[in-house]
Amino acid sequence: MENGARDNGNALLFLTDAQLRKGIEAMFFAYRGFTADPDRILEDLAYGRAHHRAIHFINRSPGTTVNNLLSILGVTKQSLNRVLRALVEDGLVRSEVGTRDKRERHLFLTGAGEELERRLSDAQRDRMRAAYRNAGPEAVAGFRQVLEAMMDEESAARYAALKELKG
Amino acid sequence: MENGARDNGNALLFLTDAQLRKGIEAMFFAYRGFTADPDRILEDLAYGRAHHRAIHFINRSPGTTVNNLLSILGVTKQSLNRVLRALVEDGLVRSEVGTRDKRERHLFLTGAGEELERRLSDAQRDRMRAAYRNAGPEAVAGFRQVLEAMMDEESAARYAALKELKG
């Protein structure tokens, strides 16, 4: 109860509460680093992480509908709408009425939107690349494996849905 | 530029932009899973993640001062104060005027505070444990290695400061 490896010699020492706590704290601080660089860019533009996420996933699947985006992000339409409106007004996102179904709006990045996307993801990728390079391929495989096992059901479904797009 | 492994055979294939993007998205969705369980507990109590973080780190180093906590969490004292006041009013945290320096407040969890701490960290640890067990010890080592390499300087310093406490 106190200790996940109470009677297993040392094969399961990586499952002790102390080890788990370290993992929890590492996850907390690493997520800070993960968002720090884009955050710095965004704050000059009066945007926040919500805008970054919208831009990321519109770039990821151009032409996606509002509803698609909603189900990936897992927020309410009112919340997303506030963000999307700002991005459209500022000329970073283009919203096209659907041809097959005119109720739908298909979302695309404009040139300016793509430029900002590149700045943001370059910053985030640079940090990720440095961490990957530093840790090496085996560590990266482990990293991905643990992350995927840590997702809750909803997040895992959203993550899986993305994979069906490009790879 | 386009591809981190453009001229390295396949030794650096794990550094391609596509791989990095997958890592970024995995991080995003995994963090959801990471916070999902405590969030569910907290919402019944009208608390949020900020309360969870305060409780976690007070439990981690009982008697810590408000200023210490501030520098670990990286928020403003006004923001932390609101959270702390609620926890004190609800009898989860005890705040003692310092004996050596009466300006300082030393923070402790009460019995009720410890009980909530246990509920929250049990929930979070359970998920982490399942992910760890599923991925195995080598993957976990890689996971930790990448996370630590991903922290920005400030976060890394805070994380390192914690290690000096117990382990």
Place this chain on the structure above:
DNA sequence: TTGGAATGTCAACAAAGCTGACGTATTGTT
């Protein structure tokens, strides 16, 4: 002993999430 630095509190504001209610255009069904 007095003025500045440090610690913590109160007030007011902003970003970004939420719910609920409602309007409009379009599509699908009966």
Place this chain on the structure above:
DNA sequence: AACAATACGTCAGCTTTGTTGACATTCCAA
């Protein structure tokens, strides 16, 4: 043709958690 369902947008109002600014208290050093 009528009606229900879907997709999207919007208004109003609330919560959490971050921010700045102003201020009281306490300590320390000149």
